[in-house]
Amino acid sequence: MGEQRMTCMQPAEPVRGMANLALRGMTLAMLACGGAAQAQTYGTSNVPMLTPSAASMDTDLGVGGMAMTMPAGHGTTPADVQGAIMVPAGKVMVGYSYMNMDMAKNYIGDSTVSPETIVTTIPSTMTMAGGKKENYRIVPSSMETQMHMLKAMYGVTDRLNLMVMGTYEQKSMRMTTFSGSMGTKVLGTSNSRVSGFGDTMVGLLWRLYQDPENHLHLNFGLSLPSGSITQTTTMLSPSGKLMTMRASYGMQLGTGTVDAEPGLTYTGQLHAWSWGAAYRGRFALDDNSEGYHYGDLNELTGWGGYSWIPGVTTTAQIDGSIQGRIHGADPLITGLMQGTNPRFYGGKQISLLGGVEIAGSRFGLKGTQLAIVAGGPVYQNLNGPQLGRSWQVGVTLGAGF
Template sequence: MRIRIFLMTAGLMACTTINTAQACEICNQSESQTNEMHFKASSHAPIGVMGDHRHKAGEWMLSYRFKHMEMAGNRDGTDDLSVADVLTYANPNPGPANLRVVPTKMGMDMHMFGAMYAPTDWLTLMAMGMYMDKDMDHITYNMPATAELGRFTTRAKGWGDTSFTGLVRLYEDGTHKLHLNAGVSVPTGSIKEEDEVLTPMNTRTTLRLPYAMQLGTGTYDALPGVTYSGHDEKWIWGAQYSARIPLEDENDQGYAWGNKHSVSAWAGYEWAPWISTSARLTGTRQGKIKGSDSQIAAPVQTADPENYGGRALDLGLGVNLLGTRGALKGQRVAFEIEAPLYRDLNGPQLETDWTATVGWQYAF
């Protein structure tokens, strides 16, 4: 039923935007200004923003992004937690009454491969696939929590979910652009990843990894959003709302990730046509996981669906570089690093230390 509602809504939006496109022929009056911006480093948002721009009819763009995220230390709400603090939390799964395995660090690498094509000036289509590599370090304690038994690392890697998005022009003039983001995420990532763990009984066994270590959501997800951007001779600015909303109540393992909503705003300055720098603020809110996977039942915080989601605010600083002549014309290289300003987590959870994204884009 939710998929049917989503498809009907997308159809209505498409019909509306066709009329909007016909009514916005005035946009052609600013075509020369738009083309001029197209060949500036500042014509794109920071590399960490997805679906930020459209293309001219018949134009393609290929992209690759590498994103690395480091997480360390635990938090509940806005309070930092020690390992001893985490061991006092109740274990909702079979086994000891309290948690006995504590995550201390997590790293995640994401390789994102994208393609964009514009069949018309008012519509750009985008597809993105992702290869992920995750690892998480843990400490295991004995049943009474009086002694550390050892440390271990779990790892999961493989293809994640795949997304398909349409970027539909709503308004455009020589200074301002506004478009609709309407997409869907297809559950191509595994949600049955396993690895060897050290148990509180001082034995090693292979178990299904917690939700954070899986490679996909297991559900079809709607990816709605809206993006605004503006520019003058040297300055650029923009904002984007985006969301990830499951279209199914649960996946085939019995759970669904909580709704995720993000708002991002950025500003940048063009030092020369080939280089610009940017600053970006991103606020995110995500709900807890609904339901549970009966195979994820270890005495560790990441095995509890309640310990997911929360609120976050991040600051990103970036640089965009553009090739303007010869074989490099139209090729972009960009970098952005993000750090947390605020965290209010449904804990206990590992908290993000920093995130870095580097990307390459080529339009033709």
């Protein structure tokens, strides 16, 4: 949950893209008006055009004075695709990312369900006197996750990159508490908040194939359990008292487990177009110290990008993911809130996102990049009841050295 992805960085030479475009247009127009039929397109056969990869763009030639007519942002990958590009040998890329993800509405399968339905029909794990299961009485209505990520990548060789990413998270959940043990009378609402460092990812990228248009590399990461899994929160109980207890699984800052994160990334580029696909997996290697682990996560992402002017690229992206339920349980995570049930995690999601990446070289900041990506789900089939995703937005600042 809440994993952020390494952004790519596309350093570029200083350009005068708009000026060049204007001049090109003026040239063609004047030649046409003057009866000169051709400016520079002559009779040789068409040759496939190639544009520099990010690694090539980052190469300092020690020669200025000639702008890139091809888009500097070519080969762009969306800001939220982790480890999608590699840096050349000896190069360092650092980045800061902020992501805000908002969750709202409760889902069972691909249908939304009201809080009233949940509190009158879904039995909890709590047993009342007489052996009957008590229904859930506390239903989350929204959740906001803010993540601040610092990341770095180093090119050991052109084929091998190392990367590390640490996170600081702030989570807040708004819950509605229903009065007593049955019925739909709302007693009130409460908010719970947690914050702190999340899990830390270390990994490597290994280039499998590269030609001028195509690039394929293997990702392998380990998620290390630096995030707390013993956070507590306070919420309003059905009896009207404020209870302080261990926060639900989704409100914990880390997973508590060492997770293997394999992946495979393909990127392509031709002219102003770029495209790619990436698979990412996340598999807990064992239970954590509290006795559970998250279900296996498999994500597939595809994207396309187009550079409208040098250094400015827009991307469209589709993400699909499947995650299993939590296995095991933390005995201290209990109560009448649905998030305390490890079965109510995981599911299937498909999201559409759009993004824009702007090379800092357009503003004299060579080697820097600003990327923004935003979107939301178009399909969710969740192991509910659980909150579904509503929307997300991410901003990334990157710099290469």
